[in-house]
Structure formats: structure tokens, C-alpha cells
Amino acid sequence: MATRKTPQKSNTSKEELLTFYREMLLIRRFEEKAGQLYGMGLIGGFCHLYIGQEAVVVGLEAATEEGDKRITSYRDHGHMLACGMDPKGVMAELTGREGGYSKGKGGSMHMFSKEKHFYGGHGIVGAQVPIGAGLAFADKYQENGRVTFVYFGDGAANQGQVAETYNMAELWDLPVIFVIENNQYAMGTAVKRATKSPDFWERGAAFGIKGEAVDGMDVLAVKAAGEKAVAHCRAGKGPYILEIMTYRYRGHSMSDPAKYRSREEVQKIREERDAIEHVRDLLLTGKHATEDELKEIDKQIKGVVNEAAEFAKESPEPALDELWTDIYADTAPQNA
């Protein structure tokens, strides 16, 4: 992992640091609660937590404008919270309830919000990459000046369709930012066991796409890189690749005991590199906030998450006739 650079203090403010703190903490507390509900049997199936990677989406969302789009894989809860989706709707989808973003029919891996320009939530590794380029294609076609953020992991980076998409995105100068969230492990396979070309962002050069690696545990560095990439896209210069070096503290999914790495490795990063602690330090050492003020924020966030969990438990299961709706946009199911 890249070492942390000293953030340029001139590029931030008290308000921004507090916002980052709040948003990252919301994701972490939300994910901890999701893990708890999973353990209680209230959330089923696959559930991939984002704990450790919070600075990636929070930093990049700070570089977006209204109308910009985002799309990601199945490790998607953080992205949804960061783009402003309601924690209640996300949590209720995790519990498979009517109040969820997909009325309980999508689950953890498949959620969408047209209103927040969040295009999923895709369960097939790498499939969101050409789809994201297609969103950017639509923006360019409609000449609306929007940019699309396509998030995928170091595992997906080895998929053939990623290379196919790089080629078309550069060929057609699509306004798309490819965000590789390199959390070091594709499920249980460490990057170095999956490729001899581990600097994923450099692969863009084969297609003529510019890019860079970014310290993903430093939210300010992420934001700065995001702004640079957005400027590149909005200037009509085509796609840009950001390889964001990050780390997930939990297993690949809830059922992963993570035996492929040592407890010490995880512990060391938590202690030395944690993105939330980083911002907390900046707030305290810069005298932007007191311990008490931060405690108050922690309390508020806990309240929001508890409220979401309550909603997700109380929201009813979808009505049985929901089984047969939303298969076609216009007609009833087969043989209408």
C-alpha cells in the first residue's frame, strides 16, 4: 500500500473534514450493524461489507456534481450511503423488506436509485464496467456534461470485459472514471497471486487511458484525485483510471473467515492507516473539533443507524403478488 502523503491543508476546511468524518462514520457504523443483523439471521444470502474502504467513496463523492452517475459491484452499501441514499431503504433491502430500495427483490447486491443516479449494485464480477461505460455513452450522446464513476475491485480488473471497455471508452472519448478499489484481495486471492502486472492503473496505457494510483486511506488525497479525473472527463478528454489503494477489514463476505491473511496484517492497517482515525486526528490536532463534539457526532450517527435497523426490522415482507411484478415494464409475465 502506498504510504500516506501529508494532506495539503489549504485544500480542505473544517466543514469539509467534519462532513468526511460524518459520512465515513455512517458507512462504518451502518456496516457494523448490517454484520450484526446478519448474525441474527435478519439478513440472508451474501453480504459484503465495506468496512475499511470508506474513504474511497466519500472522497470521490466530494468530487461529483448533481447528475453525475455511479455504478459498482456487490460491495455496494458504502456507495449508496455516500451518494445520499436513505440508510433506512438500504437496510430494509438487506433484510428483504417492502421498504427496501428494490422492494426486497434485489437484496444486498442489487440496489438502484434513479433519483440519486446510482445504477447498482451488480452481482457478476466486472459486469458493471461496460454498463458504466454505456451510462457515459448515453451522457455523451445527450451532451449533458455528466460524468460516470465506475467502481470495481482488483479482482474484476482481470476480467476480459474490463479490457474491452477500456478500449471502447478511449476510442469514443467517453466521460467515465474507472475506479479500481484495490483492497489487495480478490475474495481470498492476493493480487500478486492473480497477476504479474499488479499496477492495475498502468494497464490503461495499453489503450491510451491516463490514470494514477491514489492512497485510499486518505480521503483528502482521494478527493483531490477525483477532482483531477472529473476535470479530465468534463473537458472531453475521455476516460481516466484511478487505482485507489485501500483495504477491507472484514472477510470477502460474511461467510469468509479470511484465513488467507494474518490477523496481524489487518490489525496493523487498522491501527496505522485507518481513514476515519486519520480525519479524526486532523480535526483534533487542527483544533477544528473537540473530543466532545466528535462524541456528539458519533451519537448522532449511531442514532441514524439504529433507526435504519429498526425500520428494516419492522418494514413488512413484500406482498406475495410482488413475485409477479416488475418482470416486464409494460405487460404481465409470460403469456399475458
Add this chain to the structure above:
Amino acid sequence: MATEILMPALSPTMEEGTLAKWLVKEGDTVSAGDILAEIETDKATMEFEAVDEGTLGKILVPAGTDGVKVNTPIAVLVEDGEDAEAAASAAKAPAPASAATDSTPAPAPATPKAAAPAPEPDVPEGTEMKSTTVREALRDAMAEEMRRDGTVFLMGEEVAEYQGAYKISQGLLDEFGSKRVIDTPITEHGFAGLGVGAAFGGLRPIVEFMTFNFAMQAMDQIVNSAAKTLYMSGGQMGCPMVFRGPNGAAARVAAQHSQDYAAWYAHIPGLKVVQPYSAADAKGLLKTAIRDPNPVIFLENEILYGRSFDVPVLEDFTLPFGKARIWREGTDVTIVSFGIGMTYALEAAEALAKDGISAEVIDLRTLRPLDTATVIESVKKTNRCVTVEEGFPVCSIGNHISAVLMQEAFDWLDAPVINCTGKDVPMPYAANLEKLALVTTKEVIDAAKSVTYR
């Protein structure tokens, strides 16, 4: 010794072509590799090169002749001192040779005209009809919809500058420009996914696969992304787009290029699946497909592209999905088919009529939604059913129809339903084996006789 130069086959499905232009004249010396003529197939104008050396003794088929069958002698090459006239008269070149002398174009029509369907209520009575190839009908449908809606665009391999690998998109680049008619790299998985994203983003893509065999590379995006997202998003995010292209066996292109995917796509909830036979249906259903708010799989057939049918001359001719067409009414047996299977079904019905068996022929037209009601109603009248398709036999459309009939019309059936399908083998290359692997008219006739106990 004189050598006959024969009309060449310049594509797997070419049966005849137009001798557009001779680039050599009688008396010229010709070397191997020299370009002799330009020949127009239904797909492209091709240059035709000499293989042998000699002097062009006689041109047997003049420039501008239409409908010249493959393997017809079109010229004679003679050696030095050989008599050109004698060599020419020795050449067995009956019809086109006479055209050469009186310069009248050969009378054969460019494409055989298929049988007209029984009158049915798709168009108002008295509507003017125009003979149109399936190829032109598909192009017209896309052009009309692109004029109507600025969000409709076409993307695929060779759709723009090349004018379509099978000439379906001919002229579209000129009319709509490179923003809306887009050549892609050869990257099916990628551009299918990109099309899905464009549909999520508010456009109405038409994604052309050069053939549906190549769509296998894109299957994940079609099934997992296009078909399922509306459901997975609780109705928020639909995917209004068309995946289209030729499907099924062409001719002599062997196992990897000769598969009928009708049953595969018809299996998937969330997709709509169309497989037209006639040009009118191709046009009316493709227009409907482009307007449909769901992902539509539109399965064409290379062999049908060049066939002509009457297409109604109407300002805006669309056809609804889920409505089969009764091509021929009958009382003794129901023959159910779709796409190119209709060719065998209709030929069989014609032959059966001569044997006193009256067959009702139903073209399903769309496989999802599937008009089982029309099939059931017909079977209640005929009490017997034969299905016809080119796809593999296991889990075929015919299997599904058999199951539906068993559940819904069991008491009306006087014989087991027979499914005529392609054989359960990868498509062989050898001409004789290929013929055996495909469903045949005779198999349909035999099946009909079997269920009618004749």
C-alpha cells in the same frame, strides 16, 4: 482446350447474383488473378478474379443480367488458335447464353417469392402491398424508428461504413450519421454491456450481433444485466433495447456458426423474444421491438434475408407481440412453427393438401410472449399437432408447446404431438451431412401423416 468460367458463389447462402459489369472483353488475354467482372450478391458487389489463363473467347452472360444462378457458365476461356464460337456452342449455357445474343435480361426474378399468407387482420382491407425483401423490411423498420425517436441508435460490428455484414443497415450511416450508427470493435461482451448501460442511461439502443452465435460471448450481459435489472430494482431501472441479428443455420458454415438460440432466450423471464418469418412481420415486429420498454431478442435468419414478401404500404406499420399468425387454415392437423421453420411447414402443408390432408399452419412470430391460445384453439379443431423448428430437440420450443397442449388440450388430442427439429448433433460441414442435420420438409410431411394415421 476451352475452359468454362462459371458464375461463382460469393457467400455461404448465395444462390444467384447479378453480373454487374465485365472488366474484360472478348479477345483479351487473361492471366490468373486478373479481375474479370463485378458481381452483385444480395449482400455486396464483389470482384471476380480469373483462376485460369487464356484468351477470353466468348462472353455468355452480358453485363447487367440479373438472377444468374451459381455455376451457370458466364464466359469461355480459349487457348491460342482455338475457335471461340465452337467452344462457346459446346458450353452448356442455355438460358443466359440466349440473353447474351439478344441482350434481353434473363427473366428469372431476383428472389423467389414466398407463398402469400391467408388473409388476416394485421392490416386494413385494401391496403396497398409492396414486394419487399426481409433485408429491406428490417432496414426500413430501423430507419423509420430512428426518424421517429432521436434516442434510438444502432451499434455493432460493420453496421456503419461497411453498411452491415449482411447489408441490413444499408444507407443508415448516410442518413443518420456516425453518432447514431456506430461501428464497434469486435468485442461482443463489451458492447452488449455498453448497450445495456446506454439503455439504463435513457437511450434506446439496437445492438446488432453479426450473428447470434457471437452473442454467446455476451450472454451474461443479456441475461444477468438486461433481463433481470427491472426486477432486481423493484421496477426502477428498465432496459429498453433490442439485440438483433441472424440466428440459426446459414449454409455450410458448420457447428460454431449454425445454431438456433430461440429456446435459450425464450427460457428467460424479463426478455421478449421475436423470430419473424415474413418481411411484413420482420418490419412490423422490429418497429414494435424498438418501442418496447423491455429488452427484446430479435432473431433473424440469413437465408430469409433475400426472400421477398408483400409488405403493407402504411405510414406506421407495427404488429403486436404475442399474437401468432395463421398462414393457412386447415382441419386435419395443426403445424406450428416460426422463423425459417415456416418454410418447411408451408411446403409440407402444400404437399399434404395434394394427399388430401388439410393442414393448418401457425406462425408463432413471437416466442415470449407465446400465443398458446391460438395453438390450443387450432388443436381443438384439428386434434393433432406437429411442431417445426431448426433448433436442437432437447428443451426445444416444440417441447414446450407439447407440454402446454398436454395440460390445456389433452382431451382434444387424438395423437401424440410430434416435434420436428434439427438433429441432436453439432452442425456438420459436409453438404450431405448438413442436409441430414437440418429439419426437412419430408420429416414434417411424415410427422403429419403419422399423427393423422395415414
